[in-house]
Amino acid sequence: MGRLALLLLTACLSVSIMAAEAIKGERQETFGDMTVHYNTFNSTYLQPDIAKAAELVRSKNQGVINVSIIKGDKPVIAQVSGTVKDLTSKSVPLKFKQITETGAVYYIAQFPVDQQEVRTFEINVQTGDKINTINFNQELFPGE
Structure with missing residues (x-):
């Protein structure tokens, strides 16, 4: 059941990435032979069972950032960290988990x-x- 939930999460995240790419163009940065793909979306886009399996809070007031690193055609293991700031420069640390x-x-x-x-x-x-x-x-927009 866990593998199925993660598969569904991956499918959902992939669909969200493709939708964002179609709307705004692909979001990626290339560093040498490594490409970092990234996307943000509201957590209400996730189905409840998928959010639960990934231990994500599904709420109109919660966003999700998804990052993947590719070298050639293979995924790369990395340490990912970061922050998000609002217009007043209030900074919130991002606590990434690896899937x-x-x-x-x-x-x-x-x-x-x-x-x-x-x-x-x-x-x-x-x-x-x-x-x-x-x-x-x-x-960003609060979800429905």
């Missing part, structure tokens, strides 16, 4: 979304001794 499946590794974290606003994300991806940083802005 590993056959052929895929994802890092997910949640953050509060209390109102519609643009947030600034800083994501640090460490592989070995090297740390790469991604900074981006995202307009």
Whole structure:
């Protein structure tokens, strides 16, 4: 049952990534031969059983960030950390958890979304001794 739930979570996250790419273009950064893919979405997009299996809170006031690192066509294990800031520069640390499946590794974290606003994300991806940083802005909306 656990593997099925993770498979469904991966499918859901993949659909969310594809939807975001279709709307805003692909969100990725390339560092040498490594590509970091990232996406944010409201946790209400997750089905309740999928959110529970991934230990995510499903709420209109909770966002999710999904990060994956690819080298060639293979997933990369990394240390992922970061922060999200609101317009007043209040910073919230992102606590990423790793989800590993056959052929895929994802890092997910949640953050509060209390109102519609643009947030600034800083994501640090460490592989070995090297740390790469991604900074981006995202307009967020509370869910339904």
